[in-house]
Amino acid sequence: MVVSIKDTSKMLGVSIMTFCAVVVCNLFLNFYIDLKAIKDTVTDPFAVSMYEAQVMTSKVVCSLAGGCLALATIVLLFFYIKHYIDSHSKEIGILKALGYSDLKISKSFSLFSLSVFIGCLLGFGFSFILMRKFYELQNAGHYWEDIKIGYHPELFLLLVIVPTILYALFACVYSLSKLNRPCINLLKGIVKVKEKERDSKDRKDFVSEMRSSVLKSKKTLVFFIAFSAYCFSSMIQMSAHMDELASDFMGMMILSIGIVLAFTTFYISVSSVLFSNNKNIAMMRVFGYSASDCKRAVLDGYRVAAYIGFAVGSLYQYYLLKIMVEIVFKDIADVPEYNFDFKVFFITLAVFILLYEGTMLLYQKKIKNISLKEIMLE
Amino acid sequence: MIEVKDLTKYYGDKEGRFKALDNVSVSIKDGDFIVILGASGSGKSTFLNVISGLETIDAGSVSFDGHELSKMSEKELTKFRKDNTAYIFQQYYLLPHLNVEKNVRMGADLAGTKDFSSYLEAVGLKEKAKKFPSQLSGGEQQRVAIARALAKKPKVLFLDEPTGALDEKTGRAVLDYIIKLKEKLNFTMIMVTHNENIAQTADRIIKMNSGKIVDVSENAYKKDAYEIGW
Numbered sequence: 001m002v003v004s005i006k007d008t009s010k011m012l013g014v015s016i017m018t019f020c021a022v023v024v025c026n027l028f029l030n031f032y033i034d035l036k037a038i039k040d041t042v043t044d045p046f047a048v049s050m051y052e053a054q055v056m057t058s059k060v061v062c063s064l065a066g067g068c069l070a071l072a073t074i075v076l077l078f079f080y081i082k083h084y085i086d087s088h089s090k091e092i093g094i095l096k097a098l099g100y101s102d103l104k105i106s107k108s109f110s111l112f113s114l115s116v117f118i119g120c121l122l123g124f125g126f127s128f129i130l131m132r133k134f135y136e137l138q139n140a141g142h143y144w145e146d147i148k149i150g151y152h153p154e155l156f157l158l159l160v161i162v163p164t165i166l167y168a169l170f171a172c173v174y175s176l177s178k179l180n181r182p183c184i185n186l187l188k189g190i191v192k193v194k195e196k197e198r199d200s201k202d203r204k205d206f207v208s209e210m211r212s213s214v215l216k217s218k219k220t221l222v223f224f225i226a227f228s229a230y231c232f233s234s235m236i237q238m239s240a241h242m243d244e245l246a247s248d249f250m251g252m253m254i255l256s257i258g259i260v261l262a263f264t265t266f267y268i269s270v271s272s273v274l275f276s277n278n279k280n281i282a283m284m285r286v287f288g289y290s291a292s293d294c295k296r297a298v299l300d301g302y303r304v305a306a307y308i309g310f311a312v313g314s315l316y317q318y319y320l321l322k323i324m325v326e327i328v329f330k331d332i333a334d335v336p337e338y339n340f341d342f343k344v345f346f347i348t349l350a351v352f353i354l355l356y357e358g359t360m361l362l363y364q365k366k367i368k369n370i371s372l373k374e375i376m377l378e
Numbered sequence: 379m380i381e382v383k384d385l386t387k388y389y390g391d392k393e394g395r396f397k398a399l400d401n402v403s404v405s406i407k408d409g410d411f412i413v414i415l416g417a418s419g420s421g422k423s424t425f426l427n428v429i430s431g432l433e434t435i436d437a438g439s440v441s442f443d444g445h446e447l448s449k450m451s452e453k454e455l456t457k458f459r460k461d462n463t464a465y466i467f468q469q470y471y472l473l474p475h476l477n478v479e480k481n482v483r484m485g486a487d488l489a490g491t492k493d494f495s496s497y498l499e500a501v502g503l504k505e506k507a508k509k510f511p512s513q514l515s516g517g518e519q520q521r522v523a524i525a526r527a528l529a530k531k532p533k534v535l536f537l538d539e540p541t542g543a544l545d546e547k548t549g550r551a552v553l554d555y556i557i558k559l560k561e562k563l564n565f566t567m568i569m570v571t572h573n574e575n576i577a578q579t580a581d582r583i584i585k586m587n588s589g590k591i592v593d594v595s596e597n598a599y600k601k602d603a604y605e606i607g608w
């Protein structure tokens with residue numbers, strides 16, 4: 001029908017996100033359930049407080065990582081669907097003209113949740129590879145006897161089956177709302193354009209006009225670029241403190257999740273901006289705008305979002321860790337107060353600036369390679 | 379002055395190699411109005427893309443006022459396009475998210491043209507300055523594309539079937555605009571078409587067939603856009 005399996009394979013980003021979410025959630029939930037089972041055997045007062053701290057951490061980490069990533073996955077999924085509908089508007093218009101109902105077309109979008117299923121399934125499997133090590137580390141101080149890894153089918157249901165069904169539903173409902181456009185607009189590829197006209201006096205130059213229009217036509221991407229900077233900044237800074245607060249293992253895990261998420265979302269966003277502006281860029285090049293002009297017009301608008309995302313991520317990780325330290329270690333004496341680590345912040349910022357601006361320059365190269373004949377291929 | 383010498387252009391790689399231009403030579407004077415005429419697939423668009431520096435060549439040379447295009451770096455080519463050429467396509471290629479006025483500014487900014495609205499006026503679209511391309515008819519969109527190209531004050535204007543998607547009435551009107559503006563501003567104009575009637579408006583007609591130039595003739599009976607058949 002409309003959406004084929006091949007299309008869903010392009011949604012690697014969704015799979016990666018759900019993969020990360022399920023790895024983290026399954027590790028902690030499995031541990032949480034097994035930990036609950038031995039509650040009565042822990043009697044030593046110090047062990048009890050450690051025990052409670054770990055139960056608490058599991059809850060906090062699960063809801064934060066799970067919630068955050070689930071939300072990001074939804075936005076990413078919606079973004080893909082919108083992108084798909086926009087770039088296939090002619091085909092969809094023809095189907096509608098032939099008499100296919102919106103509902104019938106939207107049903108095929110549920111196939112997109114296949115990528116959620118794959119990500120969840122792989123994540124679920126992968127978490128069991130890490131599980132043994134994770135259990136050992138959680139009990140590194142030998143506060144209680146070693147916990148046997150239990151297998152909980154209800155977690156499979158919760159972390160693999162339920163998300164798949166939910167996302168299939170989301171995909172249907174969202175695409176239904178997006179398909180509700182006059183057939184002729186889909187066929188002609190008419191884009192809805194609303195714009196408040198500024199006073200004709202404060203005219204900027206063309207490149208800035210182009211920049212603001214690109215930004216307006218791709219608002220979701222502003223979110224994703226900010227999100228990827230946010231992931232980068234928060235997870236890297238957080239991981240730098242995990243060795244003191246939890247374990248090196250946790251640090252590594254958070255670091256790798258942060259980097260993977262940051263890079264996938266960033267790559268997806270920037271590629272999709274370029275993809276959807278391919279023709280416009282080619283046209284600008286035909287007119288004699290340089291590759292750096294094109295980059296300014298198409299990509300530079302996102303810089304502010306990226307740096308805001310970075311700042312928010314830094315604050316977020318600070319307050320999150322502060323709260324975690326307060327909750328988790330509330331019964332333990334002599335826990336030093338958690339302060340904002342400027343050294344780590346500046347190092348992360350420097351790496352971020354290098355990476356961000358460097359990647360943008362790489363993309364400028366990519367713009368240079370866009371074939372000028374691109375526009376002639378209809 | 380555009381000088382084309384022994385130009386050859388291939389498409390595809392070794393096995394599926396296809397000679398799209400075969401040993402083409404021609405020279406075009408400043409201020410000339412040339413029409414390139416030929417059947418579909420004869421290599422007209424390829425020729426236009428090559429002499430405007432959009433496509434690379436495999437042999438021969440294309441030089442513009444003595445500067446050879448194939449020897450230019452990407453940067454020099456960009457500057458060359460910025461300073462000298464404008465292109466009008468059959469499919470308009472307006473920027474869909476920008477209104478008419480801003481589309482014209484795309485050309486105007488490059489030439490430092492401040493009064494870009496006079497170009498909109500020239501193509502009769504001043505009232506539609508705030509409309510978006512999707513809100514215009516095909517002929518109107520093509521006129522925006524023309525205003526955008528002319529606001530760039532090109533030395534050479536390349537047109538690939540500019541009236542191909544238009545009906546007779548709009549087609550004639552658009553052609554008339556272009557020819558009048560050419561006479562007023564006196565740039566070089568090179569237009570591709572497969573329509574023999576349209577060719578009658580030119581100073582010189584270059585006929586192409588299977589990648590070769592088969593005939594170059596002065597057009598003694600130059601007609602305007604309303605005198606030709608359609």
Ligand SMILES: Nc1ncnc2c1ncn2[C@@H]1O[C@H](COP(=O)(O)OP(=O)(O)OP(=O)(O)O)[C@@H](O)[C@H]1O
Pocket residue numbers: 389390396398416417418419420421422423424425572
């Ligand atoms: N990118 C390409 N790869 C391979 N072959 C190509 C490519 N572009 C054009 N050709 C071939 O080169 C030949 C000339 O193409 P061109 O577009 O120049 O023709 P044309 O004279 O403009 O035709 P039309 O009037 O239909 O636009 C055609 O046979 C076409 O199939």
Ligand SMILES: [Mg+2]
Pocket residue numbers: 422423424538
């Ligand atoms: Mg052609």
